[in-house]
Amino acid sequence: MKPRLSLVGRYSFLSLTLMIGSVAVLSALYATVADSVTERLAGERLEAQIAGTANRLTNFIENRIYQLETLSTHPSMPLYLLYSDAVPEGLQELVRVEADAPDLYGILFFDASDRLSEVIPGQAASGQPYWGRNNWSTLDLPSVYLGTSEIIGPSLTSGSGPGWLLIRQPLRDIAGQSTVGAVALHVRLASLTELMRTESLAGVLRPFLRTPAGDLLDPTGNLQSNEPEGLRTGPEVLPGWRIDYLVSAGDILSPLRNAQFGLYALAGVMALGIVALFWALARSLRRRVSRLVAGAEAFASGNLHFRLLTPKNDKDEIDVVAHAFNAMADRLQEMIERTIQAEKMAVLGEFATGVAHEVRNPLATIKLTVQALEKGELESRRRNLLISVEEEIDRLNRVVGDLLDYGRPVAGEPQAVAVGQVFRHASILTSGLADRRGVTVKVSSEPFLAVYVSPDQVIQCLVNLVANAIQACEPGCHVQLKAFSSGDSLTIEIIDDGCGMDQPILAQVMEPFFTTRQEGTGLGLSITRQLIELNGGKLEIHSTPGKGTTVSMKLPQAPVEAIALQDSAQQDS
Template sequence: MSVISESRLTTRYLWLSLLAALIPLVIFSWIYNAYFADLMTRVSEQQMTARVAATQNEMRSFLKERKYELDNLADQMDDARLYRSQAPKVLLEEFENALRLQVDARDVYGVAFFTSQGELSWTFPAALFSLGLSSQTPVTPFEGIELIGPAQSSEYFPNWVILRRPGSSRIGSEQPQGSIGLILRFASLTDTMRHLDQSRIYHPLLKVGGGQAFDTVAQAVVSDVRGDSGVEVIPGWSLHLIQDQGLAALSPTAQMRYWLIILVIGTALCLIWLYQSISRRLNHQVSGLIDSVERIAQGDLDSPIEPASGMEIQRLTLAIDRMRDQLKASIEATIDGERRAALGKLAAGVAHEIRNPLATIKTTVASLARVEQVEAHREMLQMVDEEIDRVNGVIHHLLNYARPSEPHAGKIDVEELLRSVVVLASASARQHAINIVYSCEDNMELWADDSHLRQILLNLLLNAMDAMKGMGGNIHLSAETSSTGQVILTVADQGQGIPQEVLVHILEPFYTTKATGTGLGLAVCAALVKANAGTIRFDSQLGEGTRVHVALPGKSSEEIV
């Protein structure tokens, strides 16, 4: 029978399961793309707007803090002589501590003093005097002060910006006083933008007066951003977010969408591969089971089914294998029953047609033997009488095999059974220089028909003697209890053993290797053992002898329950 894989239940089930797994995933992806993506975009934009506003406030706070420091410093530096081109050395020493304290701040490079005309007078430290201030440097007003710069970094000075407080006239003088300024580290101001930097997505820029733009480390960059497209920090200065270009510069929401698409496709491919693998494996296992069932249907009951992995398939395999064993046993029992029925009819006919004439012949031969005077004739008559007994024995075995008597089971003392059987067989054993030894556990009992069991053991002992004829030695008869509660009776001889090709047929009726055997002795034993709910098994090795194991119940079925 051919099986089309596409129509198999396993294949259809797996494909349906695959669709059931993929459809919710696709629906979820569509819902996310239609609803959640837009929501995430709005949430992301709101978060970025809040972060930009926070950065704007941080920049303004930075400038206001420096303005406050500048106001305090200006109040201390109220001597007009400080704003001359050359301040007196004595005066510098007087204000040096205050200046040095200000310069030690992290964000301050130094202090600059300007004349009333706005020209740089001198700086503290003096090395900053050559920082490159020119009339081209942009000036931006901020809350009553001025921001000069920022200026490009040079070989000697990094980027800087001067926060200058314009000069005022002294009381009682019409001449305006010069101005003072803090030379600030411009990178401290741009560093406040670092929280806005999203690598490979967008980066912040600070655009100042004059059209210059700076990044988070105060480096000038070329950008075409419009002045009105950002958030104003101070008049003329604005904060911008520049979106990167290309696939790597996608927004977080777009990136999430692409990653979701990749995840869906990857999951679908993995599921398809997984389901294909499972389908092939199940189809292979199911095909093996189908082939095994087809062999059983064709009559092959001897080939076991190969075990399969997987709990369900393994259980199904074991169930089919048990069915095969039971079917084989049922067929064998049916054949054996039919054979016994045929033999029963044959035995009945033989018993009727042969036994009665044999009885007459035996009686006549016995009478002739008593009156015969010639010794040679008497020996011939004796031989005829023995052959008549042999024919009667064959008929007796045939009747026992074909129609064994029903067992009348009861408790049997095993030790007493073995002792009595050994006594019965010892006389024949001594004639062949054979010693029979028996052993068993104390107070051991079994449940069987006593006469059947004696017949079985005597037959097995006689066979063991035949195997050891002319050799001598010991026959061991033993009994022990198995883990399942059965009593195992064992007859072990020291003969030559039985070849394997003979051993497989040893319980078949009329099968014998003896010149004078009927082939029914062991078959009758097997029938009697089976009638008493037992089993018989042979173990034999050439040159080592044979062991026959008879397993019988130790208790009745009512006691077991």
């Protein structure tokens, strides 16, 4: 059954929800910050910038007035109006120097009737009234007063010349009693308007100069035909002159808007990346989980040998689950095999008991009868036949005994036993068989090694294994007994260089009633494995056809002190 929404799908949905929520929160914060930035820029900082611009324009006018006062208060200056030919050379030089100032077109003199009387051009002089005075007049221009100074204009830029304004002061006669005319600075209008440029807030703040006539001039001195929307009123520069300004909030917020669009683009890319990543993870996870499901279904269908492929080192939780599945399968298979073996042993025990009761009693009667006939038989041929029958009865009795031993094994009393003692018993008991087959048995062991087992049972097991090794060897071969310590256990190896076994035989060699010899019962190795396991050990067989077989018994190791105490007790007795 497939889940309605996979785990990866849930994580994907959660991640996208968190990302979209974060972007929404950031957008709200952006709007708040943008409003705050606009308010602040339109507040104190802009007001300070506008106030600074107004101060620059006021200072410019005041400096020109101070420059004009230098001329208007000169005692010989009225000579330009009364006796122009009598003006001293020094005064003429002073006027020419002042007229050459970069912010002036020149210096103009007016008579008592306010008519232009004398023109002193500067280096920047051009157009009227320097190249002609036709139609040149100040009558139509607005004028305001700043103290004793009159500000006339401005005259805007047109086809007849650039824009200008006049700063004029009266001239008194030499005695200082009456006004004989006026002297004026012919000021470049652009020199005044250029002071409105704001480099620090360029593109954000746009100042304009409002003239007494209501005209609006930009920083280049050009007339603004249409008044911009959102124009704000600023401080006054001169009577009738003030700074108006326009704040472009869009220019202020353009970096933030760019950052916002970048944030949206990044969020979109991350969303696509998350979708692609989780899609790949979903495919990988689905494939790996499918293997787990397939393993569970295979195990449920009875395939106890199915195992999942797992890496040596766990990379993630799926690998941990796979290892846990394999461990569970191993334990479950072992438990099932033990259960089956226990059931087989129970059935075999009942069968062996029945066989022993039904077969051994008749065998005993038959054997007694055969022995009686043997004693009374004088003919050697019949006597030999009776002896053969008696031997077969004994063999059949041993088979029944093996069957009983396998069907109902009984654990012995464990105690510390020296490995050397076990090896000596096994060598003595198998020496006759080894001599008959021409096989050499060698023993090698580390000193002071001991096992904690039932002595009789471990000797029985070792004798059985050594006998099997001898029977698998040809004359001239060798069988070696080795013992060595491996941690908390002790390993005994029986190594022969006989015929060996192939894999199919090796897989069944410890099964009951399986044998490759005609005279065998097939219970020897099965009984040996049972006895070793009853003593807390383990039996393993490794074999290579044509090279030999190695049988390993891993048994509980007894401490060396136990052997020392046992030897001391034997010496005392």
